Amino acid sequence: MGRKNLLSDLLSDPPQAAPSAPLAEEGRAPQPTLGGRGVVGAMSRSLERLTAESEAARALADQFANGETVLEIDPSVIDASIVPDRMPGTDEEHEALVQSISANGQLVPVLLRPHPSQPARYQTAYGHRRVRALKALGRPVRAVIRKMTDEELVVAQGKENGERKDLSFIERAIYAVTLEDREFKRDTIGSALSVDKTELSRLISVGRAIPRALIEAIGPAPKTGRRRWMELESLLQGKDAIGDLAPLISSQAFRSKNSDARFLAVCAALAPRPQRTEPESWTSVDGKAVASIERKTEKTTLAVNEKVAPGFGEFVVGRLGELYVEYLKGTA
DNA sequence: GGAGTCTTTGCGAGTAAGGG
DNA sequence: CCCTTACTCGCAAAGACTCC
DSSP: OOOOOHHHHHHSOTTOOSTTTOOOGGGGSSOOOOTTTHHHHHHHHHHHHHHHHHHHHHHHHHHTTOOEEEEEEEEGGGGOOOOOOOOOHHHHHHHHHHHHHHHHHSSSOOEEEEEEESSOEEEEEEEEHHHHHHHHOOOOOOEEEEOOOHHHHHHHHHHHHHHTTTSSSSHHHHHHHHHHTOOHHHHHHHHTOOHHHHHHHHHHHHHSOOHHHHHHOOOOOOTTTHHHHHHHHHHHTTHHHHHHHHHHHHSSSHHSOOOOHHHHHHHHSSSOOOOOOEEEEOTTTTEEEEEEEEESSEEEEEEEEETOOOOOOOOHHHHHHHHHHHHHHOOO
C-alpha cells in the first residue's frame, strides 16, 4: 500500500526535513515559496500534488473503511516512537511547519499507538514533526490510534520514511543499525526499510563501520548512494577517522559545503595520494643528460634539454612517423 | 553434518546528468 | 533530441558463520 500521509507532508510538513543540524541539507530544506523555481516547475509540482492528494485521500478512505477513527489527542500525552528514525529537524524547518499547519490546519492524521506501559498516553508511529508543531501551536493532534506491537510500530514508522525515498542511504543505514541495536530481527528491519536482506546487510555494515560523528559531520548526502559509502567504508579501514579528519571537519570551508560535497571532501582526504614520480633522466652514450622522461598512467612525457643537445628535440619529432611504423610492427 | 542466517560479490535494469 | 556515461538499486548465487 502507498504512503498514507503524503498529503500531510505536502501541505503540513516542510518537505524533506532532515535529521540534525548538519543533516539539515540545503537541497532538502523547506521551500515554502516557489520563488525562483520557474513556472514549469510550479506546474509540475501542482500535478504531483494532485496525484499525492488523491493517493492520500484514498489512504484515508481505507483507514475509515477499516474502522480506524480519527481522534483529537492532547499533544502533551503523546510520546515519541521507541526508536528515533530521524534526528530532530532544524528550528527553521520546525517554524515553517508550525506556520504551515497554522495556516492550513492538520489535514491528515498522525499514527499513534496506546503507550504499552503508561495508561492514557500514546506513542508516535509516524508524524513526529506534526505532533511537535501542534504542541507548539497548543492545538490537539488529529490521530489514528492503532494497537501495535513494537515490530509493527517500527515497520509502520520505517515504511512511512522508506517508501518516500527521501531517506538517503546513510540515513537508512543509521536507522537499520538503531533497530538492530534494539534487537529487532533482520526480517523486521528489512520490512521497516523495504529492503531485501542483501541491502540490509550492506546498510548495517556501513552504518557500523563509519563512525557516527563522521556521518553527522557529512550529513545525509542525498545524492550519495551505497557504492560510494562503501568506498568510504573501505577507505576508513585501519584509520582513526575522527582524529585524522578533525582539522578538515572543523574547518569553515568544509561546513559551508553541501552534504554531498562534504562527503567528497572526506573521501579526497582519505584517498591515498598518488605517488609523485620524479622525471627519469636519460643519459646519452657520450654521458650527457640529454632528456628527461616522465611516465604516468595516461601519458609519457619526453623533455629534451635543448641546452645540452640543441635541435635534438626537433630531430626526434621529425622521425615520429617512422618510429610509429616500427612500433606498429612490434605490437602486431 | 545439516539447516538457517548473514555476508560478499557480480551483474543487469533503471535513471539522471551532461555533451554533441 | 539522442547518445553516452555514471550512478543507484535490487536480484541471484556462492561462501562464511552459527547453532543444534
